Amino acid sequence: MNASEFEFLKKFLKERSGLVLSNDKQYLVESRLLPIARNAKLETLSNLIQTLQRPGNRKLETDVVEAMTTNESFFFRDKTPFEHFNETMLPALLQSRASQRTLKIWCAAASTGQEPYSLAICIKEAAAKLGGWRTRIIGTDLSQEVLEKAKAGLYSQFEVQRGLPIQMLLKYFEQKGDMWQISPALRAMVEWRQLNLLENFNHLGEFDILFCRNVLIYFDQPTKIEVLNRLAKMIPEDGYLVLGAAETVVGLTDAFKPVPEKRGLFQRKPSGASATVSRPAFAASSLGTR
Amino acid sequence: MKQCLVVDDSSVIRKVARRILEDMNFEIAEAEDGQQALDHCRKSMPDAILLDWNMPVMDGLEFLTSLRNEEGGERPVVVFCTTENDVAHIARAIRAGANEYIMKPFDREIVEAKFQEVGLI
Numbered sequence: 482m483n484a485s486e487f488e489f490l491k492k493f494l495k496e497r498s499g500l501v502l503s504n505d506k507q508y509l510v511e512s513r514l515l516p517i518a519r520n521a522k523l524e525t526l527s528n529l530i531q532t533l534q535r536p537g538n539r540k541l542e543t544d545v546v547e548a549m550t551t552n553e554s555f556f557f558r559d560k561t562p563f564e565h566f567n568e569t570m571l572p573a574l575l576q577s578r579a580s581q582r583t584l585k586i587w588c589a590a591a592s593t594g595q596e597p598y599s600l601a602i603c604i605k606e607a608a609a610k611l612g613g614w615r616t617r618i619i620g621t622d623l624s625q626e627v628l629e630k631a632k633a634g635l636y637s638q639f640e641v642q643r644g645l646p647i648q649m650l651l652k653y654f655e656q657k658g659d660m661w662q663i664s665p666a667l668r669a670m671v672e673w674r675q676l677n678l679l680e681n682f683n684h685l686g687e688f689d690i691l692f693c694r695n696v697l698i699y700f701d702q703p704t705k706i707e708v709l710n711r712l713a714k715m716i717p718e719d720g721y722l723v724l725g726a727a728e729t730v731v732g733l734t735d736a737f738k739p740v741p742e743k744r745g746l747f748q749r750k751p752s753g754a755s756a757t758v759s760r761p762a763f764a765a766s767s768l769g770t771r
Numbered sequence: 772m773k774q775c776l777v778v779d780d781s782s783v784i785r786k787v788a789r790r791i792l793e794d795m796n797f798e799i800a801e802a803e804d805g806q807q808a809l810d811h812c813r814k815s816m817p818d819a820i821l822l823d824w825n826m827p828v829m830d831g832l833e834f835l836t837s838l839r840n841e842e843g844g845e846r847p848v849v850v851f852c853t854t855e856n857d858v859a860h861i862a863r864a865i866r867a868g869a870n871e872y873i874m875k876p877f878d879r880e881i882v883e884a885k886f887q888e889v890g891l892i
Contacts, residue, residue: 555884638856638874639878639881642873642874642877642881642884642885643880643881643884644884646871646888647861647865647871647872647888648865650861651858651861651862651865656857656858
């Protein structure tokens with residue numbers, strides 16, 4: 482793959498998915514795209530990119546975007562966000578939504594489903610407090626292929642052993658040959674939709690909690706700002722946004738404020754605060770929790 | 772430094788496990804079957820035990836049952852590590868007092884994840 486082909490790939494991925502491919506990611510391109518090339522009976526990455534440059538290869542275009550944007554995922558990945566869910570978000574929303582008794586969660590990079598299912602497990606574990614509540618989890622991802630896997634809820638022995646306590650495996654999975662499948666009750670708790678965050682997503686409605694971990698890192702600054710401000714419109718006052726541990730909204734938008742001492746957790750600003758490009762966070766009216 | 776007793780009749784598995792656990796800062800002792808493991812525990816109770824199921828002389832489940840009846844035998848964190856990967860075996864191990872369960876084949880990531888799960892690292 483020569484420099485102009487790499488440039489083409491960068492531009493192609495930016496346009497299609499928002500993914501910003503830095504020049505040090507050649508290795509990633511090789512490891513992710515060589516299998517795609519082979520599948521398409523193309524011998525080299527150069528052949529693959531030349532094929533992409535010609536119009537009318539929709540299947541190949543989709544495969545390339547999906548291969549480059551898919552992340553590996555574990556159950557209860559990073560632990561902390563799920564502690565935030567159990568200890569901070571759920572108790573607060575149990576109070577503030579007590580009259581409606583509904584809880585809506587959106588996982589915006591659901592990948593192969595581990596994150597939405599981990600949240601479904603958290604909700605099941607909190608069943609005693611959620612009696613009579615309607616909970617809805619929506620998992621979206623750019624890739625239709627990973628969503629098919631998510632929907633099936635079938636995981637290998639390796640996948641169920643990272644992050645998932647053995648008691649949870651016994652309680653919420655069924656053994657299917659060499660694989661383990663999420664129980665029907667949990668599968669029924671999650672809806673799946675194919676969705677590109679660069680496109681309009683207003684039709685999804687409003688969400689009390691939005692998990693959007695390690696997605697914005699692929700976008701450049703203006704795209705991050707634009708996506709964050711549109712996401713903010715989906716979350717009511719006092720709703721929550723969960724980002725990856727290394728991500729922040731500070732310097733990007735005023736629509737959310739960091740929840741003190743809770744890494745990766747942000748709360749929608751009370752009314753009056755507009756979703757515009759930000760001032761520094763310390764200029765925000767209130768940094769305390771409600 | 773925390774001690775971990777690796778109990779497996781396969782010297783290859785013991786070696787692989789030792790390498791992974793030493794990198795995680797454990798001091799390693801080895802036993803080839805349940806009886807050797809029990810003898811070791813009576814002399815010196817480890818912090819953690821990585822335990823195979825099928826072994827000659829005394830198997831892992833029998834060892835675990837005996838261990839939990841020993842004085843101080845409730846203390847070690849026991850992580851089964853076995854090719855027995857069906858629900859019935861896992862449930863029996865948990866009832867007998869296992870803290871976690873690894874289904875072979877395992878790798879470094881799984882051992883780390885499971886040891887983290889039970890608060891050993």
